Amino acid sequence: MQILAFNGSPRKTGNTSALIKAMLKGARSAGAKTTEIRLHDINLKGCMGCLTCRKRPGKCKQQDDLSPYLEALKTCGGAIFGTPIYMYHVTGQMKMFIDRCYSLYVSKQDGSGYTSAVPPGKTFALVTSQGHPDVERFQKPIRWFAGMTGGGLGMEEVGRIIQGNSHLAPAKTDEALLEKAYAIGRKLVKRDEA
Numbered sequence: 578m579q580i581l582a583f584n585g586s587p588r589k590t591g592n593t594s595a596l597i598k599a600m601l602k603g604a605r606s607a608g609a610k611t612t613e614i615r616l617h618d619i620n621l622k623g624c625m626g627c628l629t630c631r632k633r634p635g636k637c638k639q640q641d642d643l644s645p646y647l648e649a650l651k652t653c654g655g656a657i658f659g660t661p662i663y664m665y666h667v668t669g670q671m672k673m674f675i676d677r678c679y680s681l682y683v684s685k686q687d688g689s690g691y692t693s694a695v696p697p698g699k700t701f702a703l704v705t706s707q708g709h710p711d712v713e714r715f716q717k718p719i720r721w722f723a724g725m726t727g728g729g730l731g732m733e734e735v736g737r738i739i740q741g742n743s744h745l746a747p748a749k750t751d752e753a754l755l756e757k758a759y760a761i762g763r764k765l766v767k768r769d770e771a
């Protein structure tokens with residue numbers, strides 16, 4: 578099975594990247610194939626607001642480097658969504674990705690909300706990193722982040738890492754945190770599907 582990781586940090590060797598790397602290592606150890614999508618490094622365009630996806634559910638008219646990965650979300654086994662906290666919220670790169678995910682939300686006929694174009698049975702995990710020491714500090718945007726990605730798309734959350742105090746305790750040297758990430762990565766892989 579395929580595990581995708583959408584990384585909203587511009588820093589290749591930063592905290593979010595180290596934690597995602599550990600999660601993907603865990604997923605591979607459980608038999609998965611993994612792909613990391615570094616949103617900062619691909620040709621990523623924002624949502625055009627064309628609303629074509631309201632008529633063609635599951636299809637985004639915007640064509641760029643993200644297009645194949647939006648499609649891959651429908652066939653993968655699970656996904657990681659990771660971002661640093663910038664200005665009390667997700668990074669701009671992650672917000673652009675989330676706006677594009679609107680194409681994966683199918684409007685209900687009666688206007689009462691949305692269903693998901695992503696088939697059920699998939700797992701997801703969350704990674705966030707922040708300078709602030711209190712890991713409860715950005716609870717609201719992190720709840721929103723989970724809801725707009727895996728949660729809203731009907732995936733089952735298997736774990737999350739909210740790293741605080743990142744400048745004093747960088748993730749890449751925090752063995753306990755890396756181990757936790759590795760264990761969550763293993764949980765992303767459903768035993769019967771590896």
Ligand SMILES: Cc1cc2nc3c(=O)[nH]c(=O)nc-3n(C[C@H](O)[C@H](O)[C@H](O)COP(=O)(O)O)c2cc1C
Nearest residue numbers: 586591592593661662663664665706707708709743
């Ligand atoms: C533009 C910018 C805005 C930031 N805003 C916040 C913030 O609102 N709250 C916070 O705790 N840390 C903030 N930080 C610190 C980052 O969240 C922190 O350094 C994080 O570990 C970076 O993750 P990375 O190493 O994966 O890039 C900000 C950093 C930058 C560059």
